[in-house]
Each structure stands twice: as structure tokens, then as C-alpha cells.
Amino acid sequence: MWNTVTITMRSSGTVSQMVEHPLMLNNISREDLDCLIQYLQQDEPRLTQGSNVLNFEQEWSDWLGVKYSVYVNSGASANLITIAVLKELAGNGEILVPPLTWVSDIAAVLHSGYEPVFVDINPGTLALDTDQVIANISQSTKAVFLTHVQGFNGLTQKLLDHLEELNIPLIEDVCESHGATFNGKRLGTYGLMSNFSFYYAHHMSTIEGGMVCTDNEDIYQMLRMFRSHGMVREATDERLRSQYATTHMDLNPDFIFAYPAFNVRNTEIGAVIGRNQLSRLDKNNQKRIENHEIFLANLDETIFRTNFDCEGSCNYAFNVILREPNLKLRDRLEDAMRESKIEFRRGSAGGGNQMRQPYLSSVVAEGAWEQFPEVEHIHHYGWYVGNYPDLGSQSIVELCNILNNA
Numbered sequence: 001m002w003n004t005v006t007i008t009m010r011s012s013g014t015v016s017q018m019v020e021h022p023l024m025l026n027n028i029s030r031e032d033l034d035c036l037i038q039y040l041q042q043d044e045p046r047l048t049q050g051s052n053v054l055n056f057e058q059e060w061s062d063w064l065g066v067k068y069s070v071y072v073n074s075g076a077s078a079n080l081i082t083i084a085v086l087k088e089l090a091g092n093g094e095i096l097v098p099p100l101t102w103v104s105d106i107a108a109v110l111h112s113g114y115e116p117v118f119v120d121i122n123p124g125t126l127a128l129d130t131d132q133v134i135a136n137i138s139q140s141t142k143a144v145f146l147t148h149v150q151g152f153n154g155l156t157q158k159l160l161d162h163l164e165e166l167n168i169p170l171i172e173d174v175c176e177s178h179g180a181t182f183n184g185k186r187l188g189t190y191g192l193m194s195n196f197s198f199y200y201a202h203h204m205s206t207i208e209g210g211m212v213c214t215d216n217e218d219i220y221q222m223l224r225m226f227r228s229h230g231m232v233r234e235a236t237d238e239r240l241r242s243q244y245a246t247t248h249m250d251l252n253p254d255f256i257f258a259y260p261a262f263n264v265r266n267t268e269i270g271a272v273i274g275r276n277q278l279s280r281l282d283k284n285n286q287k288r289i290e291n292h293e294i295f296l297a298n299l300d301e302t303i304f305r306t307n308f309d310c311e312g313s314c315n316y317a318f319n320v321i322l323r324e325p326n327l328k329l330r331d332r333l334e335d336a337m338r339e340s341k342i343e344f345r346r347g348s349a350g351g352g353n354q355m356r357q358p359y360l361s362s363v364v365a366e367g368a369w370e371q372f373p374e375v376e377h378i379h380h381y382g383w384y385v386g387n388y389p390d391l392g393s394q395s396i397v398e399l400c401n402i403l404n405n406a
Contacts, residue, residue, distance in 0.1 A: 021342040021395070023384075023385070023386040025386070027205045027388065028200065028273065031276065032277060036272050039268075045268070048267060049268065050268050052271035052272050052275065053071050053268060055271070056071055056278075060211055060274075060278065066188070068214050068223075069211050070224055071211055071271065071274075072264045073266045074197065074208050075197025075199060077210055077262070078212045079195055080107075080262065081262065082193045082223075083109055084108075084111075084226055086112070086169065086193070087113065088222065090169070093115070093142035095143050096119050096144045096145065097109060097145045098120075098128050098147050098149075099120070099354050099355045099369065099372050100126055100147070100354070100375045101349060101354060103354065103357070105145060114142065117138075117141070118372065120374045121374045122374070124309040126319070127146060127152060128146050137166065143169045143170070144163060146170060146173065147176075147349070148174050149348070149349045150348065151180055151315030151317070152180070153187060169193075171192060172193075172195065174188040175196055176316065178196060178204060179203060179314040187312075195212055196211040196212075196213070198211070198274060204284070205277065206266070206271070209270045221236065221240055225261060226262065227262070227265055228261075228265055230257040230261030231255070231256070232244045232245075232256040233253070284389040287389040288314055288387050291318075291387050291396055293310075294396045295399070298396065298401075299320075301323075305322070316386075317385065319383075320382065321348075321378060321382040322382070325380065325381055329406070333406045340402050344383045344385045348378050352375070352379030352380075353369050353375045353376055353379040355372065356379070385399065
């Protein structure tokens with residue numbers, strides 16, 4: 001049966017409505033809250049970044065399979081400091097990006113002074129199309145910033161081999177794909193850096209939060225500094241701290257700022273929740289995988305796309321994409337979902353084609369988005385609805401029946 005909750009519908013401002021199929025349910029559990037309450041009941045518990053943050057970073061690194069992780073206050077902040085560090089290392093140039101992503105990926109590119117070069121997507125994965133990426137690489141390309149959309153793997157061996165041959169860094173946005181894999185390795189272990197989000201509606205949550213991961217120790221030290229005002233004292237490398245102190249003897253060694261950076265630290269509160277959540281992430285992800293299989297098996301393949309490349313995927317959402325453009329059917333579907341109290345987002349990840357957004361009006365020429373047919377189809381004829389561990393198989397079948405009969 002449906003799970004019924006009261007939420008505030010973002011599309012309608014502040015009007016509370018009953019939603020029987022929300023985008024997410026119970027992602028922060030009573031167990032998480034009890035764990036946090038127990039921590040707060042200590043005498044003088046530390047709330048700002050401390051030992052729980054360090055332990056969460058190490059436990060996350062062990063789970064993912066990387067050497068280093070840096071916990072920040074959001075996935076957007078993870079994007080921001082990742083591209084800022086890249087700028088320090090690689091200088092000016094272009095970064096290849098998808099039009100189907102979250103705004104913060106493109107914003108991070110712009111804030112660091114890079115030129116975004118948009119590349120259309122592969123409809124089977126919703127991620128960058130490998131052949132088009134290769135065709136768009138130039139001498140100015142400083143990185144490929146690939147988003148693994150809503151649990152699908154976006155990597156191909158052809159892409160990895162080509163980037164390695166050209167010595168072009170891969171940056172992975174895994175904010176929507178915790179636990180998904182490629183060739184048996186978790187996504188987020190292939191790029192020079194990778195980003196994760198712990199927003200409430202994602203695979204796991206720390207209320208708000210994000211992580212940047214890398215196997216490069218020098219980059220790790222830079223990320224720690226960029227997270228906290230650019231302060232050298234945030235580096236764990238004593239030789240690095242000593243080098244700065246010796247070079248800048250006129251400065252207090254506790255207040256040497258190596259970079260014009262940010263404050264995107266998170267708290268012990270988020271880390272306590274994150275450590276507890278991580279212990280059940282694999283179990284929850286397995287349920288999401290099973291749910292997704294039931295969804296695709298019951299969705300009418302004559303109306304909707306069902307031939308996604310699901311190998312290694314771990315989806316926190318069900319993608320509902322019409323096979324063919326049909327405005328009347330689109331409107332009927334949205335009416336049916338509203339009537340059945342199904343929360344949905346049109347345009348899939350990030351609201352559809354980012355190239356249409358006003359913040360890019362000075363970067364993208366009017367109508368240029370029409371040259372990207374795959375993402376344009378998602379923009380007009382694609383949605384996602386929630387997939388979460390508490391969702392039962394009968395509810396998924398009922399959801400598909402509503403969609404199939406709209």
C-alpha cells in the first residue's frame with residue numbers, strides 16, 4: 001500500500017498536501033536520531049568539526065575504496081572546492097560537462113573561471129555520451145566533469161582509456177549514485193576527485209552534507225585547506241605546514257592562508273548521523289536495486305523507455321521517460337500523478353536541460369540547447385519519482401499501473 005506523508009510541495013510554494021508516494025521517506029530514521037541524542041547527552045559534547053568528522057571520513061574512504069575523503073556541508077560545496085583545487089593545479093581552460101546535471105556542477109565551473117563545454121547524453125545511462133566527449137576534447141580541455149545520474153553508471157572503458165592516453169583528469173559527480181559500480185569498483189574511485197552528496201533525498205543523509213574523495217595525497221591536503229578558509233593549519237602534512245611557516249616567518253603559523261578559499265566545514269552532528277547511516281547503506285541499496293527491477297518489469301515498454309543500462313546501477317529514483325514526444329500524454333501523466341498524490345520532478349536530474357536556465361544566458365546562445373536532442377527529450381518528456389527502502393513491491397506495481405493507464 002501507499003506510504004502517506006504530509007509534505008510541502010516545492011512547486012506550489014508553501015501549500016502543504018498529502019503525498020502518498022513522496023520522493024523520499026524515512027531517510028533519517030529514529031535509530032539515527034537516537035544515536036544523535038545519545039551523543040548530545042554527553043557532558044559538553046563537541047558540535048563543530050572534530051573526531052566524529054575524522055572517523056566518518058575514514059569509514060567512508062574504507063567503504064568506497066579510496067585513500068582520502070573530506071567531509072563538507074553539501075554536495076554543492078564538494079563540487080565547489082573540487083573545481084577550485086583543479087584550477088590551482090591545471091590553470092585556465094575548458095571543462096566538458098553534461099547539460100543533465102545539478103546546477104552546482106556548472107556553477108562550480110563558472111566560479112573558477114572555466115568555460116563549460118556542453119556534451120549531450122547517452123539515453124541508456126543519462127550520463128555524458130562517450131563518443132561525443134571524445135569529439136569535443138580540445139587542447140584547452142582541463143577535465144571531464146561526468147555526472148552519474150540517479151544511480152546509473154556513466155563510465156565506459158573507452159572513455160577511461162582515452163582520458164588516460166591524453167592525461168586529462170576525470171572528475172566524478174557521484175552525488176546521486178552511492179554504491180553504484182563499474183567493472184566491480186564503486187563509482188567515485190575512478191576520477192582524480194569525486195563528489196558525493198548526503199542531502200535528505202539521496203541514498204544516505206547527514207541532513208545536509210557532502211564528501212570529496214581522492215587517492216592523491218597532495219590534492220587531499222589542498223582540499224582540507226580549501227574546506228577551511230585556505231588555512232595551512234588544516235593540512236595534516238607536518239612538512240607542508242613547516243614549509244609555509246618557514247617561508248612566512250612574519251605570520252602567525254596558526255593563521256597562514258595559502259588560498260583564497262571558503263568555509264564549507266560540516267559538524268559533528270552530521271558526522272554522527274552519517275556514521276550510523278553508513279552502517280546500513282549497503283542493505284538499503286540492495287532494496288533500491290530490487291525495487292528498480294520491479295519498476296522496470298512492470299512499466300509499459302511500448303509507452304516508456306525501459307532499456308536503460310542497469311549493470312552496476314543503484315537508483316534512488318525511478319525514471320519515467322516517454323519513448324516518443326507526446327505533449328498530450330505528458331499532460332495526462334502529470335495530471336494522473338497529481339491526482340494519485342505521486343510526488344514527481346519533470347526534467348529528471350536538476351530540472352532538465354541546464355542550458356535553458358537563466359544563469360547561463362550570458363554563456364549559452366539562445367536556442368543552442370536544441371542541438372542536444374537527447375537531453376532535450378528528457379527535459380520535456382522525462383520525470384523521476386522516488387525509490388526508497390521502505391517502498392513495498394505492491395506499491396511499485398500500483399505506481400506502474402497508474403503510469404501505464406494515464
